[in-house]
Amino acid sequence: MSFIFLAGITLILTINCSLAQEDITAINVIQGEGLASPLIDENVSVEAIVVGDFQGKDKLNGFYLQEEDRDADNLPGTSEGIFVYDPGELGKIENISIGDTVQVTGIVKETFGLTQIKLSEITKLNETASSFQVTVLPVTLPAEDTKYFERYEGMLVELPQEFIITSNYNFALYGEKTLSPSSRLPNPTSLSKPGLPAITLQTLNQRSKLILDDGSKKSYPDPGAFPLTLQSGDSVRGITGILSFGFGEYRIHPQSIRNISVSNPSPHKPESVGGTIKIANFNVENYFNGDGQGGGFQTSREAKSQAEFERQRARIFDAITDI
Known part of the structure; x- marks a missing residue:
């Protein structure tokens, strides 16, 4: 994961935008003022700016959109952002990234408490260059x-x-x-x-x-x-x-x-208290080696493969040795 270092609290995004506004639903309308969307299972189209890119199955499998400031409703109880779930990786095909303005269409879902749009169509807008603002x-x-x-x-x-x-x-x-x-x-x-x-x-x-x-x-x-x-x-x-x-x-x-x-550094080793007897206690936490013969993975808890078990084993050995 890479970090983008930002200064200040206003992000100016230069985007390309051209689209008729009929049939566009504002994100704040989808979010509503409650914990769940009032539009669950409805098909909606949204036009907004990409503010978070987590595409790919090893990330979050989607991206976040936010209304530009001019389209915000300024109500304290409604969000202007939403997650777009993209299992078909349509965003990658469209080559979207942070700062792009896109139109997306999909079904509104509540997934484990997160309001999101399950993507079916996406278009990156690219006809008339303009500059919109999203305030952080x-x-x-x-x-x-x-x-x-x-x-x-x-x-x-x-x-x-x-x-x-x-x-x-x-x-x-x-x-x-x-x-x-x-x-x-x-x-x-x-x-x-x-x-x-x-x-x-x-x-x-x-x-x-x-x-x-x-x-x-x-x-x-x-x-x-x-x-x-x-x-x-x-x-x-x-x-x-x-x-x-x-x-x-x-x-x-x-x-x-x-x-x-790093304001709470760990000491390299405990301070000496004298004597020659050492007492130690170590919880290896769910240390299961499958069937004991190099198979039997995934176990019911912890290691999902032999390679993952070997990694767990090596780290535990290193920690015990350091004690």
């Missing part, structure tokens, strides 16, 4: 409520705050890191009594996090989109990307990260 909107956390992010679903946004890596749990498997502003998110019952106090803190946690996503569907991406040394407690600032939804979580697919700071 700032998004800050904690959110006002759990529905706050929905108004930005599919849009190009900027996160101006400093964010802390609060969790690496899905990093190796899916290339994801959980972000929170200012500090790592606490376990609610570590600070509050079970019941309403802990539930209140958990609700705040939910409003205070986003998933930093690598923009792909790969399992065990190698190499990953983010440095392997970026760990919990480190900070990132100035993220620009597409705010989206998937697997029950709002997430951002970054196009640029202005600054990465």
